[in-house]
Amino acid sequence: xxxxxxxxxxxxxxxxxxxxxxxxxxxxxxxxxxxxxxxxxxxxxxxxxxxxxxxxxxxxxxxxxxxxxxxxxxxxxxxxxxxxxxxxxxxxxxxxxxxxxxxxxxxxxxxxxxxxxxxxxxxxxxxxxxxxxxxxxxxxxxxxxxxxxxxxxxxxxxxxxxxxxxxxxxxxxxxxxxxxxxxxxxxxxxxxxxxxxxxxxxxxxxxxxxxxxxxxxxxxxxxxxxxxxxxxxxxxxxxxxxxxxxxxxxxxxxxxxxxxxxxxxxxxxxxxxxxxxxxxxxxxxxxxx
Numbered sequence: 001x002x003x004x005x006x007x008x009x010x011x012x013x014x015x016x017x018x019x020x021x022x023x024x025x026x027x028x029x030x031x032x033x034x035x036x037x038x039x040x041x042x043x044x045x046x047x048x049x050x051x052x053x054x055x056x057x058x059x060x061x062x063x064x065x066x067x068x069x070x071x072x073x074x075x076x077x078x079x080x081x082x083x084x085x086x087x088x089x090x091x092x093x094x095x096x097x098x099x100x101x102x103x104x105x106x107x108x109x110x111x112x113x114x115x116x117x118x119x120x121x122x123x124x125x126x127x128x129x130x131x132x133x134x135x136x137x138x139x140x141x142x143x144x145x146x147x148x149x150x151x152x153x154x155x156x157x158x159x160x161x162x163x164x165x166x167x168x169x170x171x172x173x174x175x176x177x178x179x180x181x182x183x184x185x186x187x188x189x190x191x192x193x194x195x196x197x198x199x200x201x202x203x204x205x206x207x208x209x210x211x212x213x214x215x216x217x218x219x220x221x222x223x224x225x226x227x228x229x230x231x232x233x234x235x236x237x238x239x240x241x242x243x244x245x246x247x248x249x250x251x252x253x254x255x256x257x258x259x260x261x262x263x264x265x266x267x268x269x270x271x272x273x274x275x276x277x278x279x280x281x282x283x284x285x286x287x288x289x
Contacts, residue, residue, distance in 0.1 A: 005022075005064045005065060006023045007021075007022040007063070007064065007065045007066070008020070008021050008063050008065070009022070009066075009067045009069075009275070009282060010067070010068045010069060011070070011100065011103050011107075011273065011274045011278060012034055012035045012068070012069070012071060012100070013034050013070075013071050013100065013121050014034045014038075014039055014071050014121050014122060015034045015200065016033060016034050017031065017033065017035050017048075017070070018030075018031055018274075018275040019053060019275075020275055020278070020279050021057060021058075021061070022279065022282070023058070029275070030056060030057075032048055032049075032052035032053050033048050033052060034071070034121075034197075035048055035070060035082070036071050036072035037070075037072050037073065037078035037082055038071070038075075039193075039194055042085065045082075045085055046085055046088070049085060050089065054089045062092065063090045063092075063093045064093060064094065065093060065094045065095075065096075066093045066095045066096070067096050067098070067278070067282060068086060068095070068096070068097045068098070069098045069099065069100055069102055069103025069104075069106075070082065070097070070098075070099070070103075071121075071122060073097055074138065079097040082097045083095050100118060100124070100274075101116065101118060101124050101125075101133060101136055102133055103274050103278055104117075104118050104124075104243075104271075104274050105133060106131070106274075106277070106278060106281045107245065107274035107275075107276070107281065108245055108268065108269045108271055108274070108277060109243060110280075110281060111130060112241075113127075113128065113129035113236075114128055114129075114240045114241045114243050115128075115231065115234055115236050115240055116128055116242075116243045116245065117148075117226070117230070117231065117242065117243065117244050117245070117249070118245050119223075119244055119245070119246040119247075119248040119249040120149065120245075120247050120248060120249075121149060121150045121151055121196060121200045121246075122139065122142060122149045122150075123139065123145075123148050123149035123152070123226055123248075124137070124139050125137050125226075125230040125231060125234070127240075137230050137233065142195075142199065145229075146196075147226040147228075147229050148222050148223045148226025148248065149248060150199075150200030150201075150203040150247065151196045151199045151203075152222055152225070153200075153202075153206060153218060153219070153222045153248065154199040154200045154203040154205075155199050155202075156221075156222060157202040157205050157206065157218065158185060158189075158202055160214065160218065162182055165214075166214060167214065170212060170214060170215075173205075174205060177208070178202075203248065206252075207251050219252055220259075223252065223256060232263075238264070238265065240266070241266045242260060242266065242267055242268055243269045243270070244256055244267075244269075244270045245271045245274055246271075249272075
């Protein structure tokens, strides 16, 4: 990468997006709301870009390249939409739009081979080598899939609370923490614009009550489901490191490590956020055409 180039890199989930502007050889970090063409309208994405990013960048900045890695960007028409919206404020930039899985893989593996799992608000898995995803398991979204994700775990928390499976201690702790009735919860799940984000917010309840046997059961069951439906389907999981990226992976890495040890898998890197790994990847100038 030439020092004269100004590069904008983005890693976007459905909840939030991390951005880095590489200008003068130095990284400058920003955060915006999540940008998912699967969940948000064109108008809303444009609002986020201008209000939360563009107006905070240095005045007169000339961005030469943009690499956007995001959830909901697997479909070509979604990639085209993001490309179009980024080209509006940055008309001279060369723009590439990739899935969040590509971003996670490049951040975790660089140019080495590996199995890479995303465990954040949503979840996903791929096998990666030589800078590219060789194969991946397409997800089914937060209603039918996203095993092991924040949405999946948060849904379990709500089920345990609303079905009164939680013991008295956890029921009281839940109500003290959220002060939401059954009607409040159902209204937000079935009528809110982004119910996946709302569901995922309840996964934090698990991290606040580690050690309780019901909490540990939810974590073990939810993460084991991800391994059963996804990780175990790749023979490469037993021949390459298995890397994990995302807030859920970071918060519950002890559970992931136990599952990997139990199943004789080599655990690789566990990254909270891909953005720093992506910055290193692009600074090294190893992006494949």
